[in-house]
Structures are given as structure tokens and as C-alpha cells.
Amino acid sequence: QDIVVVAHGQANDPFWSVVKNGVEEAGKDTGVNVDYRSPETFDMVAMAQLIDAAVNQEPDGLVVSIPDADALGPSIERAVAAGIPVISINSGSDVSNELGALLHVGQDERDAGVAAGEKLAEMGGTNAICVNQEVGNVSLDLRCEGFAEGFGGTVTVLPTSNDPTEIQSKVAAALSSDEGIDTIMALGAGTAGEPSVAAAKASGRDIKVATFDLSASFLQSVVDGDAAFAIDQQQFLQGYLAVDFLALNAKYGLMPGGNVPSGPNLITADKAAQVIDLSSKGIR
Amino acid sequence: MNASDGALEDERVKAESFLSRLMRRPELGAIAGVILVVIFFAITADGSMFTLSGFMNFMSPASQLGILAIGAAMLMIGGEFDLSIGSMVAFAGLFFAICAVNWGLPLVVTIPLTFVFAACVGAVNGTIVIRSGLPSFIVTLAFLFILRGLSLVGLKWATGGSTQLRGVREATEGDILTPFFSGDAFPGLFARLAEMGLVETFGNGAPKVPGIPVEILWFVVIAALATYVLLRTPAGNWIFAAGGDTNAASNSGVPVARVKVSLFMLTAACAALVAIITVIDAGSTDARRGFQKEFEAIIAAVIGGCLLTGGYGSAIGAFFGAIIFGMVVIGLTYTNFDQDWFQVFLGAMLLIAVLFNNAIRKRVTGER
């Protein structure tokens, strides 16, 4: 039995590498062949083509993320039409059903952003920057959007590259040019979160830093009190459960009756310590 | 000493096999690479890769890349680069989507408008390069950033804050021009073939291949046209001359500035074509469209034998270069390799393909 996962995040993206680890573990546990695929960059056209390629191989199950229903819709519908059971993960909970997916595992980027924004506003934040290391990547843009909505106060998007040094400098620059900033929302723990913590520390001000996703070093900062929290979607579940469900479906025809929300889960100082170890192994 | 007998029976020329005369052409070098890649995947990949639907599946991204690569190749032959084509895809796509969705214009207006718009940007690029004498690398790099940035700004403006503009499919549905720029050509033919059992079908009887994706047709037509222009028209001669040695070409009376600016316009138009095809097909556009395509287009052109220094190369080479690149990228998903190794294989395949076709060419033509 073969199950193919086509996601919009690359295997070297810290967030998606955890999804991939979940996929692989589920493959091992259920004894099916799994295959994780993604376009080289955030590219919806290429992703649609990858789904088509997967459909051609007629797998026993297909897992997809749906950051752009318009672009991916026809390919997913084609898979459904070809009789391949489809489960959507991560993004696309709103359209999943419509396109014929059996269910959705995960949690919307936007909702996670809203949750984070609300929490930071509750902690007293009024003026925030949202560090976006990949502007134009719709799933990241949605995180910022959701954050702005939940936060309510002033939110400036700070576009950066993937380079930690540059991110640290830019955050430092933003902090020193606007004394009012009291909150930093980073969209990736390893790339943006850690340098943001460093910049915040160097500024000598009291700044709340939060991030999407987890990285061991960031969690350590949460434990040490240098950062507020990290948002965990438990994306391992997205990969693991989707494959597990499809494997069971192929074997016994079983399928849960509704969507499975995998998050959001805010990791604050009390929970962080126990998560560090799992995070450095790529499970959380 | 029968020099006057003419070149036909010159004792200073060895007889040459048909094969080596063929291999001497830059465009045919890349064929060796294609063959190698096909053999590799025939062995390692799932059998469905080389079914009709598998073929269409890898040809479709290869074609989109290839259209850009042919533009890039012609510009490279003319001695310049355009790093802004990837951003141009996003920008032209946005322009097209705004025309079609926000303003509700019909395609007969939108499509020419998009081409004109793109060509103007290309002309600006070209004019700055010619006037300033700066390397096109740095000028078009600036436009890489500018156009990408403007796409983001424009998207937010057009959608009221989102970076994704949707609804293009609805807006273009039913337009008489739509079938020329999206979907599959000859659906009737393929349905008939499926009925006759000549094309595989899904369980429900629908043909696995509903037709030939239009981008493949565009790709083939553009490759043929570009080859014709390069090899059989005065303009082609000027392009080679301008790229080979700008000074010498200009001293010999080639209107170098005009040639180069036209090439920039052409490249931008190729990007616009890809933008139109992908935006209609996807039904939406976002700020990341075409990201790094400039890079891939140059890669394909170089695999196909274009020199970065200009003056040498071919459109057919870029054609095969794009196919090699597209086949490797998609083909690896048909194999059982772990995705973690994807980039390693991609790099290794590219290197092996170019080394192989280089070795073959040297072998056959008896170069040192």
C-alpha cells in the first residue's frame, strides 16, 4: 500500500520536517509505504503538478495541504474523481469538504495567529512587529493577518530573508527606530524566533517575544523567561494521523466522522521544559 | 594542387559521419542529456511516469519553464541576462488578474494589454541597460526586487489586504480565448481515443489524459519559432552578433541597441505568457508566483548549451534543457528516494546529464 503526502512546505523547513517525521513514523507503524513531496519553493502551480503526478501513480491514499483552493482544487477533485481517498492537513479546513476530501487534520494558520494575538494582547502588548521571513508565502501571510486581528493593537509586518544574522539586525533596527514596540511575533522558531529573542535581549528593553512553531533553543528561552511562548500546532499529528487514517481506511475501510483539530497549543514556561527534548528530535 | 576544384573535394577536410555533423550543432548536444535522464528514470521510477498521463504530467511544468527558458536563451545569446522574469511572472499575473477580476475586462482586451504591459517593462529594463552601459545582471536584479515588491503591494491593494487574488477562473470561464490559454487541447479527440481504449481511463471511464495541456503546444510552437528566427532570419544573425561581440557587431552595422531592447521585451512577453497560462489554470495568483523562475530558466538555457558570455546557444537547446530539468524535478517523485535526498539527486542528475552530453559531444566530433 502506498500513501503519498503532497504539502506546500519543504522537507528542510523546520515546521514541515516535523510533519514529515510524523508521516514516516505512521508509515512505519502501519506498515504502508509513505512518500512526502513538496515543491522547491512556495509555488502553487508546481504543487498542483505534484498532486497530478501523485494521482498518476494511483496511490491508496493522498494527503494534501490546501493553502490555495483555487489553484489546487482541480487537481484534488481529479484525485477524488479517480477514486483516491484524500485527507487534507494543515491549511484548507474551510474548503476541504467541498473539494471532496474525507476530513481535515490540523488547524488553520489564521486561527493560530488569532489565538497568539489574543494571548499577547492579554499579556499587555500594544505595539507589535510580525517578523515574516517569507513574504508572499500565503500560509505565513495568513499567520500575520490572524495575529493582527487577534492582537488588536498596532502591528507592523517586518519582511526579512531566511538569514538569522539579518533577522537579528533588522529586529534590532526596528526596535531602536520605534521605542514603542513591546511585542515581537515571529513566524518560525528557528529562523526568526531565536534571532528576535537575541535582538530583544540586546535592546535592554522588556519585550514579549512569541513564535509560531517550536525549536529547542527558543523553548529554552521560554524556560529562561526571555520569551513569552511558542505556538504549537502539534503538526506531528497532522502527518501521523492523516497517514494512519488512510492506512486504516485502505485496510478496513475505517474513517473518523469529522475533522481533527491538532492545535493550537500555546507552550509557555511551565510546559516548555518537557517539550525541549522532543523538539530537538523533530517530534514537536 | 587542385584548389580550384572547390570545397567539395578539399584534401584538407576529413570525411565526417552524419552523427558527428549532427552533434556539432549546439541544440543537439542536449539530446544526449535527455536520453540519459530517460534511461535513468526508466530504471528507477514508477512505470506510470512514462505512460501518456505521466508524460503530460512532467511536460506541463517543463513547458512552463521552457517558455521562459527560450526567452532567456535568446536574450543570453544576445549577450544579456534578465533576472526579473520570475518577478515578471508574478507581476504580469497580477496585472492580468486585476484586469480580468477587478475590472471585469474580457480576455480579448486583457491578454493583449498584459503583453503590452510586460513588453513595456522589458523595454524599460533594456533601455536602462543600453543607456547606462551597466551590466544587465545588476539592472534586472533591481527589477527582480521592484517587480516582486510591486506585486505584493498591488495584491494587497487589489484584494484589500490579502496576498492572494482569487476568482480568475470564474471571471474567464466561457470566454472564447480561454481554451487557448488554459486547460487541455483536443479534449474531444482524447475522449474518443479513451473510448477506443487507446488512452488509459480511470475507474469511472473518464480518460486519464483529458487532452494535451495547452502550455505544451505553446512551448513547442515557441521553440520552433525561436529556432526559425535565430537560424533563418536577419534578426537571428543580429542576435548572435550582438551577443558575440557588441563592439564588432555595432561596427559592422548591426543595430545592437534595437536588437537588445527587443530581446528584453520578448523575454518579458514570454514571462507574461506563462503568467496568463498559470493564472487562468490556477484560478488565482499570489505574490510568490514565478519565484526563482529566472534562475531555473537560465539553468535550462545553460544545460541546453547557451554560453553565459553570449553569442552562442540555441532555442532547441533550451527546449531540451527545460525538458531535462522538468523531467528530473517531477521524475524524482516517481522514484522511491526519500524526499530529504531530493536536492542531492537533483544536483547530481543535472551534473551527470551535462557531463554526459559534453563527453558525448567531444567524443563524436573528435574534439581534443
Added chain:
Amino acid sequence: MNASDGALEDERVKAESFLSRLMRRPELGAIAGVILVVIFFAITADGSMFTLSGFMNFMSPASQLGILAIGAAMLMIGGEFDLSIGSMVAFAGLFFAICAVNWGLPLVVTIPLTFVFAACVGAVNGTIVIRSGLPSFIVTLAFLFILRGLSLVGLKWATGGSTQLRGVREATEGDILTPFFSGDAFPGLFARLAEMGLVETFGNGAPKVPGIPVEILWFVVIAALATYVLLRTPAGNWIFAAGGDTNAASNSGVPVARVKVSLFMLTAACAALVAIITVIDAGSTDARRGFQKEFEAIIAAVIGGCLLTGGYGSAIGAFFGAIIFGMVVIGLTYTNFDQDWFQVFLGAMLLIAVLFNNAIRKRVTGER
């Protein structure tokens, strides 16, 4: 007709101002760009950009880029490209981290080992380019993918599944070599200066600028060394010759193959240096380190006046090119522009800076 009077009072040479003699040097062209960018930010940016801490803040990424850019510039002058340096940063960083963390080796072993390792990869790159005669663009592109892929595979292997390897700071803390490759130099001096009120302080009396980030010192030293090598040693002459015309250089007795392979090794070593600095500084490494740095390094070199075709350029040019690029990237966050426009401004600033310094140079040296 006093030809024998020598060149000193040749009636065929116009007197030339000191300024124009200065501007004739490729390295000094980029200074005009720096000045323009400084003026621009002096007007538009928050005042804190040009405080000492603001200066260190933008010089730090500029230095890391600059170290790569100088390597890339020397290679470009030698007529070749290395697109794999960005991936090399990730790969060398991984190698370094594995040695330091997983194997627990001291830095005196780890650092030389990392350099040797990187230089070997560079030598492989160079040897393939020289032996095959393929363009270095395509060969190093393959290594861009291969090294990036291997970094991912290696990381997962070293961490048991994660894409981030941490614990480098703990592993290197207290090593005698650490201060040379991370943190800030001259902390004592700056603390003293802060006491004297010459350096801004935080509320608690700690200096806002704890010292000069070591990468800035490396950057300056490497720029000086590279300039010395290029202008004042036989090797420098060979590099210019190899890049200017490979055939002519080889015919004149320049050991072109040796020169080029050495340059590939040097570039890789520069990447390794950046990797070591950033990995110790960040305390961790991940699979995306150095992403697209090859591109930025080439940009900086071209802004600094290097020709893509080889044989012309300078290390000081690359030095200023990196500063321009770094200053624009970081500086825009000090301004009040809507950050959605970031890329538009970045592109526009780059274009204006190069156009300006081009115009100034032509003006001053009286070229057409």
C-alpha cells in the same frame, strides 16, 4: 618633437585632477554609491541608524555577506562563478557543529578541519570545471543543490530527525579560539569608553555597544589581504589574466588551472569562515543557513564593479558593495516606509546607487 623626454611631459596626455585619477580605479567607484546611500538614510531614516550601535548593527550582516562577496569577487575576476557558496555555508556549518557538538573536538582541531573540508569541496568544484570545460555556473549549481541536500540529510542524521543542531555555544564556550570567531572584540576597551561616556550606555551602565563584532574585523582584514594579493602579488596578476582571457593567459605561461582551482578553494574557505562565525554566534545550525547567499555575494561584487565576464573588478569594490547592500537591507527598517514596499525600495536603491556611481565615474574621468 621631444619624444625622448619620456612620459612625464608627454604632450599627448592631458593634466588630470587627483579626483579623476582616483575615480579611475574600479574599487573607488563604489564609494560614490556608499555616499549616496548614506545621504539617503541620513535624511529618511531614524537617527539611531547612525549611532555607534546602529552602525555595528548594519555592519554585522554586511560583514558576513562581505566575506563571501570578496571570495566571490576574486573568483569572478578569475573568470568563474561559484553558486554553491550559500549551500557551502550550511554544509560547512553542519560539519563544524558535528565536530564540535557530536564529537566534542576542541576548536583548534575543528576549525582547521572545517577549512580543509570546505577547501576540498571547492577543489572538487574547480577540478570538475577545469577538466570538463563546462561553465562553472552549471557545475557549481549542481553543488548548490547537492550540498544543500546533504546538509539536510546530515542534520537529520546528527540530530535524530530535527533540522536544527544545537548546543554549539555550550560546546565552544571557554575555548581559547572562541573569541576570535564569535562575539565582540575589545569588550574591555568599550566598557572603559562607556565609563568615560564616549559610548552610549543602557540604564544599568552597560555599554550599548559591547565591542566590535568579530566578523567586522575579519571582513576588514580579508578585504585588505585580498586587495594586497590582487594588486601586489604575482598571484593577483595571474587571477586577472586568467579571467581576462583564459587562452591568452595560458599561452603567456600563466598556470590557469592552478589559479582557478585555488580560487574555488578560497571561495569555499570564505564560506566556511562565515559558517563558523554564524554557527558559534547563533549556537546552532539549521538546513537553511546561507540560503541565497551566493546570489547576494555576486550582487555585492557586481555593485562593487566586478564584471560578470571576468578579468575586471576589485576586492575593495566588493567591500563597499557588501556595505551598500547590507546598509540598504537593514536601513529600510529604520525608515517610516510601509514595509510592504521593502522590496521596491531595495531594488530602486540598488539601481540608483549603481547608476549614480556609474554616472559620477564617467563624469569625473571624462569618458564619453
Added chain:
Amino acid sequence: MTDSTFHHGEAATAQAPIVEMRNIEKHFGNIIALAGVSFDVRPGECHCLLGDNGAGKSTFIKTMSGVHKPTKGEILFEGTPMKFDTPRDAMEAGIATVFQDLAMIPLMSVARNFFMGREPTKGRGLFKRFDVDRANEITMTEMRKMGINLRGPDQAVGTLSGGERQTVAIARAVHFGAKVLILDEPTSALGVRQTSNVLATIDKVRNQGIGVVFISHNVRHALAVGDRFTVLNRGKTLGTATRGEISPEELQDLMAGGQEMAQLEGSLGGTV
């Protein structure tokens, strides 16, 4: 040696010049290449431009053919002031030039170089295309006329021998005809047979009423075909002499810039 089998009687001094250059100066940055040179060519004459290495001959004819813009000075074409912005302009006005560096593209074939910028076409409208066969044929014929037997018209120019390459450039300029033909050291790399062909061609062309500007370091070649001789030295003109006014030895002295030469006279029969 002041007479030749070539010479067609009196130089056409009476006719109005086709091109007249007045007080041309050309500076490159701080380098003064031309410091005021006047010169003209009349129909049907061969005007030789002579001078030491680096005297400014090539720079001068490049301003004439639109490659350089003069820093100062005036160019009159058939009596009216003219500004050539590009070599193409000059070419269209009727100035054909063989540059010293030949202006050829090494990677392109002989035939394509031959017709570069002026390709023969066949077909019409959209189907108008480069007539490759005719181009190949003409190239081979013209080259054979000059005494070069090419192996084939599709050999890359970069792989031709020095003389073969120079012949392509000359044959190209002659083939397309013009009102003025400028030849910058056209015989420098040519074999004896090819040289005599080129000199004969100059004579033929001149008889058709075309003005020829001929640059050479070979006194004997200059005297064989020249009607007038202008000598440049260090960016200035030393004056113009007509044929017969000047002996080979005097001319050679002028060309050397008046400086002494190594003792070779004995072996070289007067002129180098």
C-alpha cells in the same frame, strides 16, 4: 618607382571631396589621441593615411566611420555637416570600413559574418527569411576572388587563420560597395598573392569612382596605389603630398616621425 602599371593618370583633385574632416580632435579621458587633423577624400582617388605606430590613424578613421564621436571638429559629407551616431549611420551614408581589428564575431560562421547587418533575404512579408544558400555561395565566391579557398562557408571565423580572417573583412567591405572605402592596414596579415589581389582591388574600386582611404605601414604598397599621402605623427598631421611630389625615401622618413631607424637600408633596398 614613382610610376606604376596601376596609375590612372591625374588624381581627381578637381572634384569635390566626398568626406571632409576638419580639425578633428579626439580625447580618451586624459589621453589625447588626435590633436586637430584635417583630411578629405575625393571620388576616384586613393588617399593614403600613413604614420608611425600610435600616431592616431585608426582613431581618425574610426571617427570618420561613426565609431567614435570627435571631441572637437567637423565632418562634412558631400558638402553638408554630418554627425554619425553609430557605424550603421555612416554605413548607410555610404562609408564602408575595414577596421584594423576587423570587427568580426569569432563564434559565428564566415558566411554569417560576411553578411552581418546586411543579410540577403528571400520570401516576402512574414516569410521573409535569411537566404542562407545565397549567402554561402556569395561568400565562397568572393573569398576565392581574393585568393582564399575556404574549406566551407560554415567554419567559425575564430578558427580561421589570421590572413583568412582579414580577407573576409576586406571582401565584405568591397562586396557591399559604397562611396568611400576605408581600409585600415588591410594587407598586414595577407600572403603575397592575397596582397596583390587587394591592391588590384583597390585600383579597380577607385576606377569605379569610389574614394579609397588606405592605411599602411608599407611604403611600397602605399606608393603602388596611392594618389595622395597624408602623414600623421603623434596625433597631428605632417601634411599631404600628391603622388610624384615625394620620393619613397622621403615618405618613409616622414612615416618614421623623422626619427632615426636601425641600419637596414642596404638589405631592404631603400624602404622597409
Added chain:
Amino acid sequence: MTDSTFHHGEAATAQAPIVEMRNIEKHFGNIIALAGVSFDVRPGECHCLLGDNGAGKSTFIKTMSGVHKPTKGEILFEGTPMKFDTPRDAMEAGIATVFQDLAMIPLMSVARNFFMGREPTKGRGLFKRFDVDRANEITMTEMRKMGINLRGPDQAVGTLSGGERQTVAIARAVHFGAKVLILDEPTSALGVRQTSNVLATIDKVRNQGIGVVFISHNVRHALAVGDRFTVLNRGKTLGTATRGEISPEELQDLMAGGQEMAQLEGSLGGTV
């Protein structure tokens, strides 16, 4: 004209050759450039290599100086078989060459081109560095010796005039000395004064016991300095003659490949 003020008595036919080439063939793909050529140079002689355009002279000397590897044939250097992998190898063995295309880097300065590959240094160990001042000075002096007054040693070679550039290449080869000096059409772009200097230099060098290979299309130059004359035609050798065995007219005929020439004899005094 068979005598010259130059000639230093008998050619050194007795001595063993420095370089001996036996039955050299060279093919480029399907093009046969050399179809078996034998040739040798002895110490203290000037051996002229003559022939029509495209005869294969440059290709031949390029195999001698390590640029091309012969397809077939043997190279003996001082009696032992040798294989030059790179021009650097040949140079180190003692073969200095002035190529027809000069092998210079246009963007680099005159002085840097002059010393390219053999830079003078000062200082020691880590401080060993390119001695720019000495390089500049030597360059200016050597160029002046050849009759060229450069404006400065830092002018880019690409902006020199054709003859100035050629002089740099010749001065460079002569300056570094060697056992064999190969000159491929060294005088083609030179003025009369520079030409006579180069011919005088060849004579001087030969008297120092160096073997000179001299390629030229100018019969008079060849006869002025040559001891032996080998004529190539269409990739084959037509034989070797020693000085005095052959008249200028015969030699010119051989160089033209035996084909007829345009009627110029009258005006050019026998040879072109």
C-alpha cells in the same frame, strides 16, 4: 638582394637542432590543418617559415610551443622526445613565442601584460610581492628600445594601437630570453621604424646563439634576416632552402603556392 649588412656568415648548419619536429599532423575535428610537417631550428640561426594564408604556419608553431597537442608526430627538444602539456611547459624548457593573436589581456595594463606569468618580485617569504615599480620601468624602457614611446605603463592594452600592442608582445618575448624565439608575423602591424628595430633585434638575438623561427609574408623581410626558408602549402611542406640557394622571385612564387598573382610586378619591384 641576396646579401645584407646583417648576415653573419654561414648558417649554423653543423650544430645539432634545439627543436626538431617530425611529421607533425594536426586535425581539428574534421579539418586537417597540418598533414605531416617536419622542421628544425638550430642555435644561432633564423629559420623562416613561409607560406600562403591558411597554409598552417600558426598552427605549426602552436604545436611547437605547447598550445596544441599534435594529432600525430614527434617533437624532439635538444635531442630527446618531449611532450609539452601547456605553453608554460614549453616556456620553461626555453621556447618563447610571439603568437599571431599576441596573447594579451585587453583589460590589463601594459606592464602587467608584459610580465604576465613571470612577475618580478621583491621582499621575501610572506612579504614577497610583485615589484610594480620595476615592472613599470622595465616595460617603458623595453618599449622605447623597440621604438614605441608609451604614455604610461598603466594604460590598458585594449586601448593601445595595433602596432603598440604587437610591440609589447615582441618586447616581452625578447626580454625574457630563451633558447628558441618564435615570432609569428611580428612585423605585420608595425611602422617602418619599429619594423627595422625588430629585424635588428632578430639579428642581435641570433648572434647570441638563440634559434629564431620567423614567420612572415614579406619576402624582403624574410630575406633580410633568414638563414633557411621552409615553405608550407595547404598543410604540407614544399621543402627547405638555405640562403643564397633561392632568389626572391622564386621564394615569392613558392609562398603564393605556385598560383598566379595579380599583375603588380612592375610597381612593386619584383616582390610584394
